[in-house]
Amino acid sequence: MSATRANMFWQRVLYCDPRILYALFACLVVLCEFWRPRMPVPIPPAARKLYDLVERLPQDKLVIIDCELAASIRAECEGQFVAVVRHLFRRNLPFAIMMWTTQPEGIKFGTDIAMKLAQENGKEYGRDFVIWNAITPPPAGGAMLQAFSKDIPGMIQNDIFGTPLAKIGCMRGVQDISDISLIFKVSYVWNRAEVPWIGFVQSVYGTPYAAGCVAIQSSDAYPYVDAGQISGLLAGAAGAAAYERLLNAPGIGTATVSVQSFAALFVFVAIVCGNIAMLMLRATSEPEAAA
Amino acid sequence: MSKRGALKLLAFLVGLYFVLEYVLPEKLGGDFDSYEVRAPAGCVLGTNTLAFYVGHYRAEQCGIGRLVQSGASGTWTRTPNQPVLQPALFQAHERYGMSQLAVQANGSELTMVYLGKNMQREPVLCYATSGDTGLTWRRHGPVVFSTNGHYWSSHEYPNGDVPGAIQWYAAQYHEGLWRMALICATKGLVLAQGPTLTNMTLQPTVLQSIAQLPLGITAFDARLVSNQWRGYFVAEGRLRVQDLADGVDQMDTVDLVDKDICAYRLGPRADEALICVERASATARAPEQAPVLTELYCAPARLTSTGTLIKSVGAQGRPTYLTRGIKWAGDFTMIVGGFAVFMAVINLFLYHSKRIAQRQPGLHNSVLFFVFAVVMGVFTFFGNKPGEYGTQIIMRAPTPAAVALEAALKKSMLQAFTTLTNINDKRVTVEVCLQQQETTVTGALLHVRYIGIFPAAQRAQVLPQLRAAVASQARIDARAVQVDCAPDVMKTGFDFVFKAFLVPLGIATFSTITFYMISAAYRAFKIRSAEAVLLMVAAFIVMIGQLPLGAWLTHGLPDNVFFLQLPWLAQKLLMVANSSAFRGVLIGIMIGGLAAGLRIWLGMDESVYAGLDK
Numbered sequence: 017m018s019a020t021r022a023n024m025f026w027q028r029v030l031y032c033d034p035r036i037l038y039a040l041f042a043c044l045v046v047l048c049e050f051w052r053p054r055m056p057v058p059i060p061p062a063a064r065k066l067y068d069l070v071e072r073l074p075q076d077k078l079v080i081i082d083c084e085l086a087a088s089i090r091a092e093c094e095g096q097f098v099a100v101v102r103h104l105f106r107r108n109l110p111f112a113i114m115m116w117t118t119q120p121e122g123i124k125f126g127t128d129i130a131m132k133l134a135q136e137n138g139k140e141y142g143r144d145f146v147i148w149n150a151i152t153p154p155p156a157g158g159a160m161l162q163a164f165s166k167d168i169p170g171m172i173q174n175d176i177f178g179t180p181l182a183k184i185g186c187m188r189g190v191q192d193i194s195d196i197s198l199i200f201k202v203s204y205v206w207n208r209a210e211v212p213w214i215g216f217v218q219s220v221y222g223t224p225y226a227a228g229c230v231a232i233q234s235s236d237a238y239p240y241v242d243a244g245q246i247s248g249l250l251a252g253a254a255g256a257a258a259y260e261r262l263l264n265a266p267g268i269g270t271a272t273v274s275v276q277s278f279a280a281l282f283v284f285v286a287i288v289c290g291n292i293a294m295l296m297l298r299a300t301s302e303p304e305a306a307a
Numbered sequence: 308m309s310k311r312g313a314l315k316l317l318a319f320l321v322g323l324y325f326v327l328e329y330v331l332p333e334k335l336g337g338d339f340d341s342y343e344v345r346a347p348a349g350c351v352l353g354t355n356t357l358a359f360y361v362g363h364y365r366a367e368q369c370g371i372g373r374l375v376q377s378g379a380s381g382t383w384t385r386t387p388n389q390p391v392l393q394p395a396l397f398q399a400h401e402r403y404g405m406s407q408l409a410v411q412a413n414g415s416e417l418t419m420v421y422l423g424k425n426m427q428r429e430p431v432l433c434y435a436t437s438g439d440t441g442l443t444w445r446r447h448g449p450v451v452f453s454t455n456g457h458y459w460s461s462h463e464y465p466n467g468d469v470p471g472a473i474q475w476y477a478a479q480y481h482e483g484l485w486r487m488a489l490i491c492a493t494k495g496l497v498l499a500q501g502p503t504l505t506n507m508t509l510q511p512t513v514l515q516s517i518a519q520l521p522l523g524i525t526a527f528d529a530r531l532v533s534n535q536w537r538g539y540f541v542a543e544g545r546l547r548v549q550d551l552a553d554g555v556d557q558m559d560t561v562d563l564v565d566k567d568i569c570a571y572r573l574g575p576r577a578d579e580a581l582i583c584v585e586r587a588s589a590t591a592r593a594p595e596q597a598p599v600l601t602e603l604y605c606a607p608a609r610l611t612s613t614g615t616l617i618k619s620v621g622a623q624g625r626p627t628y629l630t631r632g633i634k635w636a637g638d639f640t641m642i643v644g645g646f647a648v649f650m651a652v653i654n655l656f657l658y659h660s661k662r663i664a665q666r667q668p669g670l671h672n673s674v675l676f677f678v679f680a681v682v683m684g685v686f687t688f689f690g691n692k693p694g695e696y697g698t699q700i701i702m703r704a705p706t707p708a709a710v711a712l713e714a715a716l717k718k719s720m721l722q723a724f725t726t727l728t729n730i731n732d733k734r735v736t737v738e739v740c741l742q743q744q745e746t747t748v749t750g751a752l753l754h755v756r757y758i759g760i761f762p763a764a765q766r767a768q769v770l771p772q773l774r775a776a777v778a779s780q781a782r783i784d785a786r787a788v789q790v791d792c793a794p795d796v797m798k799t800g801f802d803f804v805f806k807a808f809l810v811p812l813g814i815a816t817f818s819t820i821t822f823y824m825i826s827a828a829y830r831a832f833k834i835r836s837a838e839a840v841l842l843m844v845a846a847f848i849v850m851i852g853q854l855p856l857g858a859w860l861t862h863g864l865p866d867n868v869f870f871l872q873l874p875w876l877a878q879k880l881l882m883v884a885n886s887s888a889f890r891g892v893l894i895g896i897m898i899g900g901l902a903a904g905l906r907i908w909l910g911m912d913e914s915v916y917a918g919l920d921k
Contacts (some may be wrong), residue, residue, distance in 0.1 A: 034826035041825055055855035056862060058874040061882075072429060072472065075492075087813030118648060121813065124691075124805060154644030159325045163637025166594060170634040191598050194366040197428065210644075220329075221367075222403065224427065231853065239886040239893060254853045277856035279821070284847055286829040294833055 023300040030293040037286060044282055048275040055274060062241050063258040066226045066248020069198065070103050077197035078190050079104055079111035082211070083126035084119045084203035089230055094129070095256030095269030096228030097202045101130060103263055105137040105144070109197075110186035115150040115176075116211075123150050127176060143185045147176045157210040165193040165217055193221045198247070202228040206237040206249065214245055228255060252276075315910035322908040324636060328629040333595035338362070338621025339370050339390050343601045345583050347618075348408035349374075349575030352417060356575050357441055358383065359408050359419060360583075360603055360618060362390065365595075369393065369404045371421075373441050374618060376575075383605075383617040392435060392444045394423070400431040400449055400465055409478045409528075409572060410441075417441050420450065420478045420504070430473050431465045432489075434504050450487075451505045458506050468509060470494045477529035477538070488514075488529045488536050488551060495520060496551060498536070515554055521547055526571035528580070539580075539608070541571045546610045561610055569601075573608060580608045581617070594630040596623070656680075683804055690797030698724045699736045708748050708781075709741045716780045723772035727765055734758040736795070737773065741781065750787035751777045756795040758802050766792060845880060852877025 073079065081100065085093055104111050113130055115123045127147055134141060141147075149172060154160050164171045168190055169181045181187045189195060199213055206227035207214055218225040224247040227237060231252025240246040250259055253276050256269025308316070334341075340362025349358035356376040363369040370390025374383045394401045401423030409420045417437040422430045435444040449465040451458045460467055471491035478487045486500040487507060495516040501507035526541035529551060536551040545560040570583035585599045592598055597620075606614025659673035700717045702709045720737060735757045742750040753773060770790050778785040834840055851857040857873035864871055906912040 030830075034822075034829075037825050037829060038822050041822065055859040057855050058853070058858040060853065060874075060878060069427075072427070074428075074472070087810040088817035090810075090814065117645070121809065152641045152645040152648065154640035155647060156325075156640055156643075159640045160637050160644075162325060162329060163633040163640075166630055167634050167637075171637055192366065222426065222428070235849075235881060235885055236889050236893075238881050239890045242882055242886050251853065254855075257855070274855055277851075277854040280850045280854055281856060283825055283828050284851070286825055287832045287843065290829040290832065291834050 023297065026293050026297040026300060030290065030297055041279070041282055044278055045275060048278050052271070053274055053278075055277065057257045057261045057270065057273065058254075059258040059261060060249075060251070060255065062238075062246075062249035062251070063255050064262070065241075066100075066200075066250065067103070067259060067262045069224060069226065069247050070100070070107065070109070073107070073109055073197045075107075075109060076189075077195055078186065079109055080114050080196055080199045081111055081126075082114045082199060082201040082203070082213070084116065084122045084201070084208070085125040085129075086119065086121045086204065089204050090125070091268075091272055092230045092252045092256070093202050093204075093228055094125070095253060095267055095272065096250045096259065097126070098129060098133065098267055099250075099256055099259040099263060099265070099269065100200055100202070100228070101133050102137070102265060102267075103259075105133065105139050106263070108144070111145050112187070113145070113147045114172075115148065117150045117152045123176075142179075146181070146184050146186055148172045148181075149174045149176050149178075153208075153210040155210065157208075158212050158216045161212065161216040165221060168192060168195070193217060193223055196223055198224045198226060200226045200228070200248075205229055205233045206246070207240075214240065218245055226250075231255075311916045314916060319908060319910060321636075321639075324629070324632070328633055328636070331627050331629055333365065333630040334624035334626045337364070337624025338388070339364050339393075340372055340385075340618075340621040341623050342366070342595075342620065343597045344372075344603050344618050344620055345601060346406050346408045346421075346570050346572075347581035347583055347603045348410045348419070348572045349579075349581050349605075350410045350412045350417070351575050352412045352440055353415070354378070355440055357410070357417075358575060358581055358603075358605075358617065359391075359410055359441060360581075361405055361408065361421075362621065363404075363597070366597075367403050367424075371405060371408065371419075371444075372618075376617075381615075385618065385621075387442070391437075391441060392419075392446075398423075398446065399462075400425050400433050402426050403428050406430075407476065407570070409476070410574070411478065411480045413480055418480070418504075419444065420476070422473065422476070425465070432469075432473050432476065447504070450507060452499055452507045452509050454509050454511060456508070460505075470497060470509075470513075475524060475527035477527065477536075479529075479531055481531050486531060488538065490520065490524070490527060493517065496538075498551075514551055519554055525569050526582075528571055528573050530573055539571060539573065541568050541610075546571075548609070558609070563610055567599075568610070571610075575605075578608045580606055580610065582606050582610070582614070584613065593626060594633070595626050679804075679808070682800075683809075686797055686801035686804055690795070690799075690801035692798075698734070701736065701738045703738050703740045706741065706743055708743055708746060709739075712741070712748075712780055716777065719776040719780055720773055723769050723776060726768065726772075735761065735769075739777065748781040748783055750783060750789070751781060753777065753788065753790045755790060755792040756798075757792070758795055758798045761792075761794070845884075848873060848876045849880055852880075 081097070083097065085097060101111070113126050115126055130145065130147060131141070134145065139145065151172065160171070169187065172181060174180055175184060199217065201207070201213065206229040213225050217223050225245065226248035227246060228250035229237070229252075231254065234249060234251035237246055237249050241249050250256055253269050253272040256267075257273040260267050260269050340360075342365050343363040344360050345363070346361040347358055348360070349356070351357075358374040358376070360372050360374065361369050362372040370393030372385055373387070373391045375386050376383050394404060403424035403426070405421045405423050407422040411418045411420075415438065417440070418434060419437070420432065420434045423433045425431050432450040433446070433448060434450055435446045437444045449460050451460045451467040452469045453459070454468045458467060466473065469489065469491060471494045473489050474492050475490040476487055478485065484500050484502060485504055485507065487498065489497050489499065491497060494513055496514045497509055498514055499507040499509045521540045521542040523543045524540055527538065529536050529538040531537075537557060538549055538551045540547045540549070541563070544563050546563060547556060547560045548558045549556045567585040568582050569585050572581050573579070574581060582604050584602050584604060586602065588600050601620065602616055603618040604614040605617050606612060655676075659676050662673040663670050698721060700720050702713050702716070716739065724735065735755060738754040738756070740752040740754070741748050742752065755770065755773070770792060774785050774788045774790055777788045832843070834843055851860070852873035857877065861872040869875055903912070907915055
């Protein structure tokens with residue numbers, strides 16, 4: 017009888033209502049939001065590479081930030097964008113934010129965040145940074161990048177406010193890709209097929225390329241990091257937190273990553289519990305079968 | 308020709324254009340310095356007066372050219388016609404070119420110091436020597452600096468202990484020692500000296516910090532005068548000559564005849580300097596030409612005149628004309644992309660219309676689609692003006708009085724908003740309309756429009772301040788200033804729909820993945836084999852090792868067992884195991900992609916044209 021009772025117990029555990037798991041997970045996240053445990057943030061070598069690269073960038077060239085922020089990736093990627101923009105402001109490096117018409121959320125997020133950070137850091141639009149007008153990525157994005165690399169003002173023409181690029185201070189002297197010191201892409205993936213920066217810009221002209229993406233998409237970027245084709249990689253909120261630590265400016269990444277730690281731990285605890293339940297169910301079922 | 312045939316031909320031709328544009332250079336033939344001439348440096352070697360310069364064939368392809376001055380006529384001739392030194396494939400320190408030459412004659416030998424650009428486009432100070440009046444050169448690699456007597460050069464720090472990226476430098480061989488003045492980024496001016504260029508000892512103190520140096524330096528050189536460095540700075544359209552030790556100007560700054568001097572090097576004779584001048588071109592520049600015209604001159608050292616032209620850009624090559632059309636081609640591809648997006652939107656409309664017309668189950672979703680499409684479209688069209696952010700003061704009717712008052716009015720009105728603590732409260736636009744009788748301002752009307760919520764308490768605080776500011780600046784009675792305050796419906800609507808619907812729905816959709824992943828992990832991830840155990844362990848290490856929890860769990864381990872620390876293990880798994888496996892997958896994908904691309908380009912793949920008549 018006790019074996020049967022144990023069997024039923026482990027069956028209930030193994031096939032429990034998933035809503036119980038959801039509720040436990042939600043409670044854990046809410047608890048961590050209030051508790052905010054302080055833990056050391058590891059600095060991956062790829063994040064360190066990006067930081068060191070930005071520290072060495074020349075001040076007479078432009079940095080391009082390819083912004084594809086979206087609501088769905090804000091938790092992981094907004095911290096990356098903010099940290100890199102802060103670093104560029106701190107080093108007085110002029111940069112241009114490049115956006116795409118197929119990512120309307122990125123246009124709004126990129127503009128709002130950049131303008132807000134500029135106000136906070138005492139930077140002036142036009143002199144210290146520019147937000148390019150959004151362009152449409154064609155299916156054959158390589159062809160567009162080929163043209164872009166040879167004639168940047170010709171492809172972009174205006175900024176997002178409609179001002180011709182020739183009238184913008186930080187765009188003075190920027191003609192082609194040789195006037196660009198770094199391309200930093202922040203997006204869901206580290207290299208979108210429609211905009212193949214590595215294939216048509218980094219490998220042809222040697223312009224350093226770095227990326228910030230969600231953690232789950234970062235694993236296939238590591239061969240490129242190892243080969244030096246990606247000069248720096250920020251993977252998810254952990255990458256953002258690492259960069260914030262290097263800047264000594266904790267922000268969204270640091271706030272998110274501590275909660276994310278416990279969320280990841282919960283997933284593994286769930287896996288372990290599921291396997292324990294399976295083993296116990298098997299153990300309690302065998303005596304019954306023997307009987 | 309059928310539609311399919313026409314499309315295949317069009318696709319082939321467009322692809323052919325891009326392939327040829329990618330493969331072929333912008334021009335064929337022409338001199339190695341047909342793009343630009345820069346960075347001149349000269350010296351006298353015996354009876355020869357020589358000058359060397361960096362000639363560019365394109366922006367990042369260059370070589371060092373040699374000029375000889377004819378004794379009789381004084382004209383300068385390029386000899387030989389080919390560069391005497393150019394970046395080589397395996398010379399990493401000058402992979403992307405050279406700049407800022409300095410040439411010194413020591414007996415019959417010439418030493419040339421130059422700034423190379425390495426693979427990361429960072430400056431590396433290198434040098435080369437020549438024993439045959441500069442016709443051939445032998446590279447010696449980077450100049451090595453040290454602060455502690457240990458002279459070392461590495462791939463990461465090729466110039467040794469130099470305190471920052473070298474922006475400008477001056478070099479001179481004086482009394483058996485090489486002596487240099489370097490301007491390093493973020494540090495300033497430092498001095499160095501040594502018996503050879505691979506044993507340069509840096510002085511410990513910075514002579515002048517970046518803040519003390521002239522602003523906007525475009526060229527720099529220095530010479531030893533009575534054992535003291537005298538610096539020549541070309542900055543902001545002026546030449547400044549000063550003693551580097553104390554920063555005291557030795558002569559009045561000279562307003563330059565040509566404001567765009569981008570290189571300055573003393574020599575080849577005393578009281579002479581070789582300069583590079585940039586000029587805007589009178590005619591439009593072709594893509595294979597530099598955006599500005601560059602010329603080299605031999606001028607008086609104090610730049611009282613531009614001097615004599617010694618070199619202009621070389622003979623132009625024949626353009627291949629492919630690059631001239633690249634902008635149009637790029638625009639064409641973007642238009643195609645725009646049409647693709649447009650087609651997708653039309654498809655969506657057709658699909659949902661059909662669902663409503665046929666009263667299919669779930670048609671309420673289609674109705675909602677149309678409602679939100681129209682609402683968002685209207686709000687975006689009328690309310691999303693990217694030019695406006697934060698608090699704005701706009702003057703309407705730019706009368707002379709308004710123009711005169713504009714700056715002071717804006718400053719004082721913006722003060723009213725600085726008392727608000729929440730930045731969202733500052734998303735207000737104030738349009739100021741001044742009422743005038745002849746030249747006198749008699750009244751003002753302020754249209755205050757805000758996005759979102761402007762609490763009544765804050766309105767009560769800000770609006771009187773705005774009224775007082777206008778009254779004070781325009782010198783009118785405060786009662787003559789009328790204020791009309793209302794929400795901007797379109798902007799508020801756009802803001803609301805974006806922040807209250809689009810963003811939360813996007814976040815919620817993505818977040819539900821996490822919940823499904825947890826229940827899937829609980830139910831489906833069952834360890835039934837050794838491989839599953841390995842997968843589980845690797846997943847644990849990679850996931851937890853990249854997060855602070857992983858660092859915290861193993862941070863107490865001693866340093867000699869660093870290989871047991873989760874962050875270290877995670878990085879090794881990602882960079883070694885994962886990279887190796889994924890490289891194989893990537894190579895397969897790329898080969899397949901190349902084959903598929905070639906088939907489509909050459910019209911061998913019929914599936915792309917499915918539905919079209921043959």
